[in-house]
């Protein structure tokens with residue numbers, strides 16, 4: 303099978319500092335993949351390069367067998383940005399946000415047709431946020447905002463959707479709902495790449511993971527890739543991996559845990575030491 307997206311020898315950076323150098327990655331049609339790595343490891347930079355939002359220093363990005371022009375947004379690639387990076391005071395309703403994805407696709411007519419509105423309504427309803435269609439986007443919960451932005455990405459009928467940290471600001475229940483929704487869309491044929499540092503939700507919900515830290519460390523199914531050695535190499539911290547049948551659970555290793563407790567809860571540690579003395 304031909305990859306839908308291929309990254310060849312890609313180098314990106316800011317000012318004089320490279321973030322990653324000569325990385326290679328292939329994504330195949332229908333893949334649901336997680337880009338996993340610590341904060342500042344370059345996940346957003348890689349996504350922005352694919353989306354044409356930054357200009358790579360070197361290398362090539364191929365989409366559906368065609369080389370993309372550096373710094374130019376490819377059509378048919380939907381994007382859901384990190385919710386923290388969006389200006390929620392912008393005075394638009396949820397439905398208007400979705401419609402923006404339609405204009406980006408058409409690029410010609412800056413007004414909404416009735417079919418545009420119908421498509422936006424269908425998606426808001428499919429994603430469970432039709433009831434907030436006419437509310438200002440800034441007044442919605444983080445989970446609702448995320449779904450509205452997912453609807454905006456989907457309304458252009460993309461072949462692939464890229465989501466930057468979709469699980470970062472929501473609670474566990476909202477995260478699971480979103481990941482289930484993405485799995486359903488993937489079942490219908492959508493290729494999805496999302497970034498996260500939440501290892502456990504990725505291990506549970508995603509069939510393919512790419513461990514990333516200023517370069518690709520390992521990729522494959524979570525059960526094969528999430529080993530203590532690879533996780534330590536990716537996150538620079540000791541981690542323990544528990545296996546139960548075909549499920550895995552990842553936790554900070556004891557050394558890391560002790561270090562965190564010392565930093566965050568010195569009084570408790572002190573007390574328990576006194577008790578044990």
Ligand SMILES: Nc1ncnc2c1ncn2[C@@H]1O[C@H](COP(=O)(O)OP(=O)(O)OP(=O)(O)O)[C@@H](O)[C@H]1O
Pocket residue numbers: 316317321339340341342343344345346347348499
């Ligand atoms: N516009 C910018 N100008 C200068 N440096 C930047 C810029 N954007 C990101 N960086 C730097 O590039 C490096 C990679 O950042 P990036 O946002 O890609 O990481 P990330 O893995 O997505 O992190 P997070 O999970 O926190 O979003 C970091 O050192 C960051 O400070």
